[in-house]
Amino acid sequence: MTKAAGHHPTELDVVLARHGRDRLRLVQILREAQEIEGWIPPETVAAIARALDIGVGEVESTLEFYSFFYRRPRGAYVVLFSDNITDRMLGNRSIFDHLARRFGVRRGEVSSDGLVSLDYCSCTGLCDQGPAILVNGVAIPKMTLARADQIHDLIRSKVPITAWPKEFFQIDHNIRxxxxxxxxxxxxxxxxxxxxxxxxxxxxxxxxxxxxxxxxxxxxxxxxxxxxxxxxxxxxxxxxxxxxxxxxxxxxxxxxxxxxxxxxxxxxxxxxxxxxxxxxxxxxxxxxxxxxxxxxxxxxxxxxxxxxxxxxxxxxxxxxxxxxxxxxxxxxxxxxxxxxxxxxxxxxxxxxxxxxxxxxxxxxxxxxxxxxxxxxxxxxxxxxxxxxxEGYGTKQSTGTKILSVSGDVERPGIYEFPFGVRVNQVLDEAGARNPKAVQISGASGACLGIREFGRRVAFEDVPTAGAFMVFGEDRDMFEVARNFAHFFAHESCGFCTPCRVGTAIQAKLMDKIANGHGTQYEMAELTHLREVMRAGSHCGLGQTAGAAIADTIGKFREDYEKRLAHKDFEPAFDLDAALARARSVSGRDDAASHILDHA
Amino acid sequence: MFHVAPTTRKRKVRIATTSLSGCFGCHMSLLDIDERLLALAEIAEFDRSPITDIKHCGPCDIAIVEGGVCNAENVHVLRELRANAKVLVALGACAVNGGLPAQRNHVDVGECLARVYTHRSEGQAGAVPNDPELPLLLDKVHPINEVVRVDYFVPGCPPSGDAIWKYLTDLIDGRIPRLEHPMLHFD
Amino acid sequence: MTDFETFLLDGRPVRFTRGQTILEAALAAGHYIPNLCHHPEFRPHGSCKLCTVKVNGRLGAACTVKAMPGQEVASDTPELNGTRRVLLQMLFVEGSHFCPGCEKSGACKLQALAYDLEMLTPHFEHFYPSRPIDASHPDVLIDFNRCIMCELCVRASREVDGKNVFALAGRGTASHVVINSASGKLVDTDFALSDKAAHVCPVGAILPKRVGFAVPIGERLYDVDSISTQAEKRVGEEV
CATH class of the missing domain: 3.40.50.11540 (NADH-ubiquinone oxidoreductase 51kDa subunit)
Structure with a gap:
C-alpha cells in the first residue's frame, strides 16, 4: 500500500482504500477527502493523483469543476444560502446580510478566526419552505432572522451541527x-x-x-x-x-x-x-x-x-x-x-x-x-x-405528473395531477395570489403570462420537469430573468463557446440594465445572443439559457423598459468608476478627474 | 445607419479625424493613399484633425477615430466627435479592440503609476502627479465601441492605405463598405 | 451502383464514405465548412461550434454529425455565417487576442476564420482576462490569455505523445488549461518541443521560443490564400 502524503495521510488512505483507488470514483474520493480538513490542499491533490496513478491536472480538472469542492481553506462552518428567485422572494438577501454583519464576514470570504464562511449557492430544492441554507452540506429550511441569530450563536459557541436543534433540519413533504x-x-x-x-x-x-x-x-x-x-x-x-x-x-x-x-x-x-x-x-x-x-x-x-x-x-x-x-x-x-x-x-x-x-x-x-x-x-x-x-392524462402524455409549486401561493408544495391539467387549475388549487406569471419547468423552461393560463401541462403543450414557480402581480419579471441569467452563467460547464461566453455576456447585459445603464441596444443584444446560444450550444443548458429572458422581454417588456436609460447608447462600463483607482493614487478629486455626465 | 449619399455631394464631405490612445500610425496610413489624397481633397474637407490643427470638432459627416480610450480626455474627445458626426468610424486595432495600449489591462493602474513615480531609484522618489491639466488614466484601456456607438470598423495595425481608401470611398459613394481578403487583416 | 453515397451540401452533392462526419466528407471534397477545434488526426471535439450547420433543418456541429445518404446540409448561409461571426467575436473578447503582438499572426486559425467571415470588430465588451503566462520551459512558451479551450493540446499530448501534459479544469468562463505537474509549470513535465502537442495549437497560445516572426508578412500561411480557398484547393487530401 502506498503511503499518501498530506496532513492526514491515514485518513486520506482510508478514503482511498474505501474506493479501491479507482479513478472512476474520483468525485466520491474528493468529497470524502474534503471532509478531513474542510478543503483540499495541494498535498492532498498530489497524494490522490499518485494513488490513482493519474496526473495532478486530472484531479484538478474534476476538483475545480464542482462548486462544493474547495481549493482554499473554508470556515469550520460553511454556510451557503440558496439563491433561487423563490428564496429571494422570501427574503434570503436580508437574512444573508444580517448574518454577514453579525459574523463580520463578507460574501465568499472566511472569517478571520477561520470559524465561518458565507456564500450563496444555486437552488437547493427547498423552494416550498425557503429561504433555505446549507450548513456544511446539510439543509436547513424556513430561515428567518430569528433562526439566523440562533445559528449565529451556535456557530460562535462551536456547537457541532449534530447537536443543533433537530427542528432546524425538519424538511416537510408538503404533499397537497x-x-x-x-x-x-x-x-x-x-x-x-x-x-x-x-x-x-x-x-x-x-x-x-x-x-x-x-x-x-x-x-x-x-x-x-x-x-x-x-x-x-x-x-x-x-x-x-x-x-x-x-x-x-x-x-x-x-x-x-x-x-x-x-x-x-x-x-x-x-x-x-x-x-x-x-x-x-x-x-x-x-x-x-x-x-x-x-x-x-x-x-x-x-x-x-x-x-x-x-x-x-x-x-x-x-x-x-x-x-x-x-x-x-x-x-x-x-x-x-x-x-x-x-x-x-x-x-x-x-x-x-x-x-x-x-x-x-x-x-x-x-x-x-x-x-x-x-x-x-x-x-x-x-x-x-x-x-x-389509457384514459389517464392525455393521449401523448399519459398518467400523472408531479408538480413542485412555489412562489406566490398560499399552499406551496407537491401537487400530483393527471397530465393535461390547465395552468389555471394548478393556480387555483395552490391558492395563487393574483398571479401575473408562471415559470414552468424552471429557469430553462417557459414563462407564461395571464393569457396563457388556460394552457395545459403536457409534453405536447407546456412540457415540464416539474417546476411551477408563481409570480404575483407585484413581482418584477426582469429580476426573475436576471436571477436565471446569473444562474446559467454560474452553471455553464464551459465546454462550448456559445454557452460559456454567451451566458457570461448575457448576465453582464442584465446587470447593466439593472444598474440603469441599459438602452434599447442592450435589449436587442439580448435577443440576438439568445438566438446564437440556442442555435450553437452543445446541450440543453446553453440552448435554453436565454429562454427566460426572451420570454420576459416578450411578455413583460415594461419590467425592462422602466429601467432603460432614454438614450441612444450607454458605455459598457462605468466611466467615472474606471477613474477611481488613478484618482486615489494621484490624490486628485478635481472636476477634470471625474466623468459624471452621460451625455 | 447613415451613408453619405451621392446626391448630397453638391457640397464637400466633411471629415474629422483624431488619434486617442494610438500611435498615429493609422493617420500615417491614411496619408499612404498617396496621390489619391488629391482625389479625396476634391470631394472632402477636413474638420478637426491633425491635418488641420482645428482643436474642436463641428458638425461633420464622417469622424475617423484612431486609438483606444485610455484616459478621461480620450472620453471627452471621443464624445465630441460622436456628437458631431453622422458616421463614426473606428480606424485600426486600438480603436477596434484596444490594441497595444490595452495590453496594460492586466496591470493594476494604481500600482503602475506608483511604480513609475514613487519607487524611483537614487533618492528621486516623488509623488504621482496630481495636476488637473493631466488627463487621468482609466483603470483599463477600452476600444471605442465600449464608450460610444460606433458605425463602422476598419481593423488593422495599421489598416493599409488601400484598405482605408476602399472603405472611405465605399462610404462616401453610398455603398455598404466591405473589406475582404487580403485587405482585411488585424496586424 | 457506385461505391459512394452522397449528401447535399448547400445544394451540391458531396460524396462520402460511411463513418465520415459531414465535416470530414465536405473537406475531403474540397468544400469548406469553417472549423476551429477540429483536427483530422483527432476524434471530434465539438466545442467551438464554428462548424454549426443545418442538417435536414436541425442544427448540429458538422464535426460530430455523421454523413448520411440524402441529407440536406446547409452551411454557407447568411444566417449560419452570422452565428459563426458571433462565436468568433465571443472568442475574441473572452481572451486577449492582440494580433499585432502575436507570433502566430498570419498563421492563426482564429484570425484566418475572422478574415474569412469578415469579422471587423469583436463587438462585445472585452473580458480582459489576466491569466498567468508560463515561460518556464526552455523551448516553449504558453500564453493562456490566447487559449480558446479547444483541448487540441490536451488531446495531442494524451493520444499522440502519450504524456498527458495538459488538462482542462474549471467551469464556465473560469475554464482553463492546467499543466499536469505538482508545480503547475510546464518545465516540471516531460513536455518537449518535438511533441505533437507543441505544434497543434490553432492560435498563439503554445509557441516555440526564439522563432517568433520568422516568416515575413505577405508569405505567412494565410497571407496569400484565405483559409477557405486553401481548403478548397486541398481536394482529396486528408484534412
Missing part, C-alpha cells in the same frame, strides 16, 4: 394533492412480484403500452429506452437514477426519495429486471446529502427482504444492487451524459451524442438513465398494467 402515485399505498416487493410473474418481456410490453414518458423533462418513452439498452451490445449494463434535481424550482424528487424510497429503488430493480442490468447507481445531488443515510438504510432493509442483492425474491440469476454517488454542486450533471462523466469521476461536461447512453453510457456500457419520478411510475405499471394509463 395526491393522485395515482402519491395517493396509493405500496407494499415493497409487490411491483417486483408482479413483474416477475409476467416475465421481463411481457413486463416490457406493459411499460411500452403505458406510453410512459420520462419525467425529467425531455419526455423520451421509457419502454423504448429500456428496450434499446436491453438490445445493445455489452457484457454489463447499468441503471442510473438521475437524482440530480438541480433545476431551480423543482423539488418533487426530494420528496419521492424521502417519502417513497421503496418505489424509487424498486423501479430501478424493475429496470434491471427488464434490461439485464445488475448494478444501479443513484446520482444524488450534493444538496441532498441529508437523504444519503436514510436511503442507504433503506437499501439494507431491502437487501434483508431479498428485494435487492442476489437472487431477488428467490429468482435464480436476478441480481440487482444499488449504490449512491453523490454530486458536488453542478447543475449540468442533470444532463444525462454529463451525469455519466461525473459518475466516472470526471468534470461534468456533456458528451457528444450519439452514441446515446443506452448504447454507450457509464464505463461505455449500455446504461439507462431515468428520472426519480419515472422510476416510481414503473412500479405502478407493474402493479396495474400499462393499460391503466
Amino acid at each position: 394533492r395526491a393522485d395515482m402515485l402519491l395517493g396509493s399505498p405500496f407494499v415493497p416487493g409487490s411491483a417486483l412480484k408482479a413483474a416477475i410473474a409476467m416475465g421481463p418481456e411481457a413486463f416490457l410490453v406493459e411499460v411500452k403500452r403505458s406510453n410512459l414518458r420520462g419525467r425529467g423533462g425531455a419526455g423520451f418513452t421509457t419502454g423504448v429506452k429500456w428496450e434499446a439498452a436491453k438490445k445493445a451490445q455489452g457484457d454489463e449494463r447499468f441503471i442510473v437514477c438521475n437524482a440530480d434535481e438541480g433545476e431551480p424550482g423543482t423539488f418533487k424528487d426530494r420528496v419521492l426519495m424521502q417519502y417513497y424510497p421503496e418505489r424509487v429503488i424498486e423501479g430501478m430493480a424493475l429496470a434491471g429486471f427488464v434490461t439485464g442490468a445488475r448494478s444501479g447507481l443513484i446520482y444524488l445531488r450534493g444538496e441532498y446529502l441529508y437523504l444519503k443515510t436514510p436511503l442507504e438504510e433503506k437499501f439494507a432493509e431491502l437487501r434483508a427482504g431479498r428485494l435487492l442483492g442476489r437472487n431477488i425474491l428467490g429468482v435464480e440469476g436476478f441480481d440487482f444492487d444499488v449504490e449512491i454517488h453523490m454530486g458536488a454542486g453542478a447543475y449540468i450533471c442533470g444532463e444525462e451524459t454529463a451525469l455519466i462523466e461525473s459518475l466516472e469521476g470526471k468534470a461534468g461536461r456533456p458528451r457528444i451524442r450519439p452514441p446515446f447512453p443506452v448504447v454507450c453510457g457509464y464505463k461505455n456500457k449500455p446504461t439507462v438513465v431515468n428520472n426519480v419520478e419515472t422510476l416510481c411510475k414503473v412500479t405502478e405499471i407493474a402493479l396495474q398494467g400499462g393499460a391503466t394509463y
